[in-house]
Amino acid sequence: MKKNYIYKSVLFILIWFYATGQTTTNLKAPNILCILVDDLGYGDLSIQGATDMQTPNIDNIARQGITFTNFYANSTVCSPSRAALLSGKYPEMVGVPGVIRQVSKDSWGNLTDNSLLISEVLKNKGYQTAIIGKWHLGLGNPDTPNDKGFDHFKGFLGDMMDDYWTHRRGGINWMRYNEKEIDPKGHATDIFTNWAIDYLNEHKENRAPFFMYLAYNAPHFPIQPPKEWLEKVIAREPNISEKRAKNVAFIEHLDFNIGRVMQSLKETGLDDNTLVVFTSDNGGALWYAQSNGKLRGGKQDMYEGGIRVPTYFYWKNKIAPNTKTSNFAMLMDLFPTFCDVAGIQTSKNVDGISILPILLGRVQKTDNRYVYWVRREGGKYGGQAYYAARYKDFKIVQNTPYEPIQLFNLKNDEYETQPLNTSGVEVYNELRSQLQDHIRKTGRVPWQ
Numbered sequence: 001m002k003k004n005y006i007y008k009s010v011l012f013i014l015i016w017f018y019a020t021g022q023t024t025t026n027l028k029a030p031n032i033l034c035i036l037v038d039d040l041g042y043g044d045l046s047i048q049g050a051t052d053m054q055t056p057n058i059d060n061i062a063r064q065g066i067t068f069t070n071f072y073a074n075s076t077v078c079s080p081s082r083a084a085l086l087s088g089k090y091p092e093m094v095g096v097p098g099v100i101r102q103v104s105k106d107s108w109g110n111l112t113d114n115s116l117l118i119s120e121v122l123k124n125k126g127y128q129t130a131i132i133g134k135w136h137l138g139l140g141n142p143d144t145p146n147d148k149g150f151d152h153f154k155g156f157l158g159d160m161m162d163d164y165w166t167h168r169r170g171g172i173n174w175m176r177y178n179e180k181e182i183d184p185k186g187h188a189t190d191i192f193t194n195w196a197i198d199y200l201n202e203h204k205e206n207r208a209p210f211f212m213y214l215a216y217n218a219p220h221f222p223i224q225p226p227k228e229w230l231e232k233v234i235a236r237e238p239n240i241s242e243k244r245a246k247n248v249a250f251i252e253h254l255d256f257n258i259g260r261v262m263q264s265l266k267e268t269g270l271d272d273n274t275l276v277v278f279t280s281d282n283g284g285a286l287w288y289a290q291s292n293g294k295l296r297g298g299k300q301d302m303y304e305g306g307i308r309v310p311t312y313f314y315w316k317n318k319i320a321p322n323t324k325t326s327n328f329a330m331l332m333d334l335f336p337t338f339c340d341v342a343g344i345q346t347s348k349n350v351d352g353i354s355i356l357p358i359l360l361g362r363v364q365k366t367d368n369r370y371v372y373w374v375r376r377e378g379g380k381y382g383g384q385a386y387y388a389a390r391y392k393d394f395k396i397v398q399n400t401p402y403e404p405i406q407l408f409n410l411k412n413d414e415y416e417t418q419p420l421n422t423s424g425v426e427v428y429n430e431l432r433s434q435l436q437d438h439i440r441k442t443g444r445v446p447w448q
Contacts (some may be wrong), residue, residue, distance in 0.1 A: 001039040030208040030315070031128070031274040032338055033257060033265070036213070036312055037087065038078065038134065038220035041284020043293025044251055050291060052237050053248045057259030058312075062280050065314030066359060067324045073282045074331045076299060076375050077135050078111050078308040081281040081331055082215070086117040086137070086148075088335025088350035090372060090438075095447035097385055098376035101159055102139060102170060108376045109381075110447045111143050116347070118335045120149030122211045125342055130199055131155060133192045133215035136167050139174070148177055150213075151177050154195045156188070161217055164224040165189045187226055189218045193257040202267035210336070214261065218254045218430060221288050225249035225332070244289040275341055275359075277334065280309040296416045302373055302388035303416050304398045319359050326369040329355050367392050370434045389435040396431045405432070 043049055047059035047067075074084030079100045080091035093124065094115040098108025119129045130152035131145045136159050138144060146154035159173035161167050164187050167175050175182050175400045184191050196214050203210050226234075229249040258278070265271045283306045284290025286298035297303030311329075313319055332352035339346045340354040357364040369391075376385040386400035393411035398404070406419040406430045422428040 014110055029125070029342055031209050031243055031270055032122070032127075032211045032341065033261075033274055033276045034085075034211075034213050034334065034338075035255065035261070035276070035278045036082070036133075036215045037278075037280050037283060038215075038217050039281035039285055039290065040219060040251070040310060041290040041292040042295050042305065042310055043291035044219070044247070044284055045310055049293055050248075052240060052244070054252060055255040057255045057262060058278060058310075060259075061262065061276060061314050062312040064316075064321050065276070065312055065319045065323070066182070068311040068313075068327050068329055069322050069324060070306050071279065071309055071311035071327045072328070072330045072371075072373075073280065073309050075373060076282050076301060077377075078134075078220075078281050080375065082136055083109070083115075084330070084332040084333050084352075085110065085281075086119065086213075087115050088118065088332050088346070088352045089115075090332065090351050090442065092374050092376075092447075093351065093445055095445055096137065096266065097374050097442075097447060099194070100136060100138065100161060102172065102174075106378055106379065108447075109250075111137050111148075112445065112447070113142060113176075113433070115148075117148045118338055119145070119211065119213070121335075121339060121344060122342060123149045123151065125344055126208055127204065127342065128210040129151070129211065129212075130209050131213045131215065132195045132199065133213075134217050144176075144179070152199065155192065155215070156217065160220055161188060161222075163222065163423075164217070187224075187253075189216060189254055189257050192216055193260050196261050200261075200264045200268050200270060204270060209273075216254060216257075219247065219250045219284075219290065221285060223247050223250050223288055225253050229253045239290065247289050261372040274315070274316040275318075275338075277311070278314075279311040279331065279334075281331075282306060283309065294415055297399070300375070302375075302386065303399065304410075304414070307373060308386070313359050315359065320361055323361070325358055327355070327358050327364065328371075330371065333366075370431070370438075372435060372438045383445065387435060387439070389431050389438070391427070391431060391434070394427045394431060396428065396435070407431075 011404050045055045046053050047062050064258050069205040075081045078215040080096050083091040083094050083096035095112040096109035100109045101107040120253050123129045129150045131150045135154040223246045233245045237323040283292045292305035295305035297305035333355050336346040336352050336354040340356040371390050375389040386398045386401045388397045395408050396405050407422050408416045
């Protein structure tokens with residue numbers, strides 16, 4: 001009798017799963033929240049050494065999880081890095097060697113039609129997929145978020161906002177709710193946060209896992225903190241310059257909003273089964289008093305200050321809190337890592353590698369690969385590209401297409417102050433050779 005009751009109970013549960021489209025895999029699959037900020041300098045968080053700044057909420061993500069001290073963007077600017085994060089490939093392999101802009105003669109990328117984004121892969125696995133915030137990978141079909149696997153898009157299609165309050169770029173409104181043009185009121189950072197919290201509240205009872213890509217515009221220029229936040233910084237830091245005060249207030253306002261998202265994650269109970277990633281698309285812009293700490297250079301540079309970014313992973317009861325790793329990793333590694341987390345076998349066509357073993361405290365070697373950075377741009381760059389490449393501790397760098405390539409040993413010279421003699425140096429010649437092969441390979445990918 002008892003066995004018959006158990007059998008019927010199990011059969012009922014299986015029928016319910018089938019009828020509702022739920023699976024035990026989906027019930028166990030973790031949610032993924034990827035927070036990408038824009039132009040955040042390596043030294044522009046209090047946990048990264050900023051003494052004039054207070055960022056308790058982002059700091060708390062780091063303290064509750066793992067800090068990567070050698071995590072890199074795939075480019076020195078926005079679009080290529082975003083393309084790498086979402087595709088798992090070098091950005092030029094998916095047609096985005098430079099910044100995509102609304103003025104065609106000044107646009108240096110076009111997402112390839114055959115590109116496969118993480119949103120599409122996770123959606124096929126049963127994930128609910130959402131992007132909230134900045135897209136910057138295309139302004140119309142077939143290159144919008146809804147075309148590329150996102151069920152839910154509420155944000156900004158364009159590259160940057162001319163004003164955080166009016167949300168226009170060159171007089172055009174790129175704010176969208178899926179395909180519909182919208183015109184929300186308020187500061188963009190507050191708006192995106194409200195939308196993210198709405199999404200979490202809507203999904204707290206949903207048995208399907210979600211992937212939310214929360215991509216803030218901040219702290220990308222124009223540097224526009226709300227007035228009360230700026231006044232607070234000026235009162236606290238009497239000797240601070242106006243330019244620096246604006247940047248500090250801007251980031252502290254961003255930190256406050258990220259704290260709101262994390263609190264919502266906790267209040268909804270979703271915190272128990274959500275992997276959270278926090279990172280940036282490139283380094284800080286020095287001309288806006290953003291800081292990359294002691295690293296040389298900033299946004300647009302291939303020096304460390306332009307491409308090494310603050311990055312933290314938090315996953316309750318999975319990632320050991322308050323840990324650090326010096327393992328090398330890049331934005332393009334997030335695609336295969338998310339696949340690994342979701343139980344999906346990654347395609348061999350992906351250039352990144354899964355770093356899940358590191359997150360779970362296992363030994364993994366990640367620097368035994370040649371890696372490359374590219375940026376193509378007009379203006380003073382003449383429509384040409386400039387590059388960097390690295391193997392283990394050795395890195396070759398150029399910051400315009402017209403300057404010689406320099407060689408550095410980052411183990412001995414982390415701040416890139418002492419370029420090495422390249423004459424007859426085997427590692428330099430091999431890096432150049434590998435980079436040339438990479439350029440040939442990516443040169444076959446059309447983007448115009």
